[in-house]
Amino acid sequence: MIYVSAFRKRFQVEMTTIPSSSAPTIADVARQAGVSIATVSRVVNGTAAVVPETAERVRTAIAELHYTPHPAARTLASRRTHTLGLLLPEISGAFFSPMLKGIEAGVREAGYDLLIHSTQDGRHRRLGEHNTDGLLIFIGSTDNDELRRLYQLNFPTVLLHQTPPDGLQIPVIAVENKNGAEKLVEHLITEHHRKRIAFLRGQVGHEDSTWRERGYYDALAKHGIISDPALVAYGGFNEQEAFKSVTQWIKDGVALNAIFAADDESASGAILALRQAGKRVPQDVSVVGFDDVSFSRFLTPPLTTVRAPIEQVGREAVRQLVRLIRDGTSDPEVLLPTELVIRQSCGCQAAALDQSQEEYFSSTRR
Amino acid sequence: MIYVSAFRKRFQVEMTTIPSSSAPTIADVARQAGVSIATVSRVVNGTAAVVPETAERVRTAIAELHYTPHPAARTLASRRTHTLGLLLPEISGAFFSPMLKGIEAGVREAGYDLLIHSTQDGRHRRLGEHNTDGLLIFIGSTDNDELRRLYQLNFPTVLLHQTPPDGLQIPVIAVENKNGAEKLVEHLITEHHRKRIAFLRGQVGHEDSTWRERGYYDALAKHGIISDPALVAYGGFNEQEAFKSVTQWIKDGVALNAIFAADDESASGAILALRQAGKRVPQDVSVVGFDDVSFSRFLTPPLTTVRAPIEQVGREAVRQLVRLIRDGTSDPEVLLPTELVIRQSCGCQAAALDQSQEEYFSSTRR
DNA sequence: CTGAAAGCGCTTACAG
DNA sequence: CTGAAAGCGCTTACAG
Secondary structure, three states, rough: OOOOOOOOOOOOOOOOOOOOOOOOOOOHHHHHHHHOHHHHHHHOOOOOOOOOOHHHHHHHHHHHHHHOOOOHHHHHHHHHOEEEEEOOOOOOOOHHHHHHHHHHHHHHHOOOEEEEOOOOOOOOOOOOOOOOOOEEEEOOOOHHHHHHHHHHHOOOOOEOOOOOOOOOOEEEEOOOHHHHHHHHHHHHHHHHHHOOOOEEEEEOOOOOHHHHHHHHHHHHHOOOOOOOHHEEEEEOOOOHHHHHHHHHHHOOOOOOOOEOOOOOHHHHHHHHHHHHHOOOOOOOOOEEEEEOOOOOOOOOOOOOEOOOOOOHHHHHHHHHHHHHHHHHHHOEEEEEEOEEOOOOOOOOOOOOOHHHHHHHHHHHHO | OOOOOOOOOOOOOOOOOOOOOOOHHHHHHHHHHHHOOHHHHHHHHHHOOOOOOHHHHHHHHHHHHHOOOOOOHHHHHHOOOEEEEEEEEEOOOOOOHHHHHHHHHHHHHHOOOOEEEOOOOOOOOOOOOOOEEEEEEHHHHHOOHHHHHHOOOOOOOOEEOOOOOOOOOOEEEEOOHHHHHHHHHHHHHHHHHOOEEEEEEOOOOEEEHHHHHHHHHHHHHOOOOOOOOOHEEEEEOHHHHHHHHHHHHHOOOOOOOOEEOOOOOHHHHHHHHHHOOOOOOOOOOOOEEEEOOOHHHOOOOOEEEEEEOOOHHHHHHHHHHHHHHHHEEEEOOEEEEEEEEEOOOOOOOOOOOOOOHHHHHHHHHH
């Protein structure tokens, strides 16, 4: 039910849609400039040389009539939509928000329009070769059959954070997960002498989670710590699942003195669960995450994590997609670097002002 | 510069774009079903009755050929794009993220596609009558001239958080700002006995800020507190500006024991500035915000604020726009209700677990 | 360098 | 209930 302030809902207007006087077409411009429509098309698109004076007349006519080419007509005639499609499982949230920002900016710079469809139903067909020139696909929004179909069609596609199914050479943009995770866990081991380090997984099959888990095992192995299956549970890349799993560990009396959550959302859930159970973070248990999402520096204590350049992933994905559309080439895989962000949830000391805040405000205080 | 892990950038493939075997058209379907293309069009669109057996033959042909109508051809012939456009000044961030989510969901349910353009240049023309059936416009992304042009064209448009310029009857969806602000400031006065309450404005001309400011004055007046111009400064709806203004107040020795920030972002900046200056929140100074954005419950202390149903604003805007497109009617103004969210930054006591967290996790713990 | 004309894939009066 | 045909507004060989 939608509530409407009674006192403001003063009146209800009928706004009848009168068919607007139709916009000028290429024929109108041609007539006004005294040339053929082919010539108008050529000066609009720069597809062939036109005598300067003629071109000037055309431009004047265009300006006078406020002519804008009709996209659908253009698309139908040229088979190009000038539109890029983005398919993702979820549109809001601290993770997708910056990615969307990077994508939108990249698309705009490249002169395309952006069509967005958010779905978890892999079998949808809302975005594809019929209405876009290329697709950006985030894990979880499209199934392998559709990916295969697009590939066989030779339709320009770029994957985000997801390796293509076997045999399909679709470029992928991701982030240095394993490396970052390894450094983070090593920090826990060498700086804070933690040995009972738990891991909170993301969704099954989510590659970011898989690689982060490998980094976790590698760091343990490197320091001679035997990994304990009891210390690995599901965090689901979300607060509530992480909360549940950590609460369960505590209830089961599992001994642990650190938790590496596969992302910052689950790290937040872990902190909440620990606090709820009367454990101190980081004194009793260190907690670290991954991504360095916007709220991470606000957590109590501020979260030690690994910064993933999410916005850049978006921009780079667009760059590769546009390359694929324009000249059919691309890098098969681009991994963007991650970086350790030490704050206090691992056990490190706070500066007078949290380091990231320091950084954040430095520009305004100089 | 884009960094690429050297060891992973194994090879660079040339993916040549071979023109894909063209998709089946309405003519292919007609041939296969032994009917005219007009009949195919009728069964696809349900625009006229077709004998059941014939319709069945057409449907079979469509299924066999995997036929999908070409959107551009449809648009050109029917003058309808089946696409809604969204214009906003900023695409990421805690505020726009849920709004986008609501809009995307609403658009999908209504069977439209969504074209997004983020810009602060009011004079852009990327989205309009040429490529959409209607526009959702957020304050700051489009100037009054363009609004006027769309209105004169009778082009379906809905405004978000912004009253139309004089004389233009464009529907607007917003939130109960004044009411919410008034209750919030009253809470500071009656529960926490604050009288030196400062206000941190948003951008000039931003109506959310203007209404919140009126609520602030009304609450003061109602309790016989004389408003002091020295207690009103610019917060810019962002952390950094708020940080600067609050720091300046402290430097100037302005006496205050509470700050009402016009949104949660600026509230966060205010808290940081106070802590930086050695003031305790809420013991020395209460801080409250507006919106109840995702990070607000994570602030230290958890932020007392007013919840604005941002996602619902998005859904409702789509609902009105679709109504406008379909039958030319709309409500001139829809105000969604806001609600006080008491946490600890005002001075109220914390429960064992913060109230909103309690709420948040209750479903998983029962 | 320029124009006449075909064609892109649909929808929609119009006639029957 | 169904089909033939015009038309939506462009692009792009083709000819000159």
